[in-house]
Amino acid sequence: MDKIERQINSLAIDEIVPFSYIKLKDVSKDTIRKYLHRLHERGLISIEKRGYFKKIEPFNEFLFVYGSLKKGFDNHKLLEKYAKRIGKASTVGKFAMYEDSFGNYPYLIKEPITKVMGELYEIKRKELLDKIDEFEGAPEYYQRKKIKVKTHKGVNLAFVYIREIEEIPKEQKPLKIWENNTDYKVHKLDSFLAGLH
Structure with a gap:
């Protein structure tokens, strides 16, 4: 080699x-x-x-994920082959994490409420970050920003996807960690559909 x-x-x-x-x-x-x-x-x-x-030019960045890109979640396949999982991580600063109407995905907003739990990945290929930008709808839907995150190995600067123009949903409590709970998602969808009648 x-x-x-x-x-x-x-x-x-x-x-x-x-x-x-x-x-x-x-x-x-x-x-x-x-x-x-x-x-x-x-x-x-x-x-x-x-x-x-x-x-190619060397490329090395960190990415903090807190939703469906985490290991064991629906969209982890985007990361599993070309990104190295560093481990569990949390934001150093405080944010507010909420989820969409059906509980399909979470999003962060810049509101200092709690440290958010997720995972840290090392990315060695720029085209992978470009692909994740496209998947996340950046920069229109999410904005990719650098924040400090903490792992068992210390503090790193990492990219994270944040919604910058977002109102706090009054009907939700902010989350510290986002779980992959199918029963919960079905309940949220049923509640939403019941509200349409």
């Missing part, structure tokens, strides 16, 4: 080369391809098309 990284480091940023550029004595093409895919996941290279890759 070190020999492959040395060969890649000799490349210019964004120079596209075929997989065959990597030459290692007594190492099969399949093994080299597997190594290159691992380096792609680590954010050292980007695989462009079948059989080609390029060296």
Whole structure:
């Protein structure tokens, strides 16, 4: 792996080369391809098309998630392959967390009520952050901001998605942690539908 990284480091940023550029004595093409895919996941290279890759600018950011992107939740699949889970985390500052009408997702607003619990991830690929921006509807629906979050490893600056123009829902109590509770969601939907009649 070190020999492959040395060969890649000799490349210019964004120079596209075929997989065959990597030459290692007594190492099969399949093994080299597997190594290159691992380096792609680590954010050292980007695989462009079948059989080609390029060296990319190093990228390293942290992302704090508190809703459906958490491990075990509906949308975690967006993070599980290309982001490294650091662990459970909480905001250093205080926010208010509420949820949409049906309990499908939570959102933070800048109201100093409580520290919010979630998870911290390390992201090594810019295109992953771009994909999450698109998923979260940023910057129209959510705004991606940097805040301080605390884990068992200390304090980090991390991106978080916040709703900046949002009124406090009077009918809800602010949440400290968002749970994935299907029965609760069904109850909220039933209540909403009952209110339409």
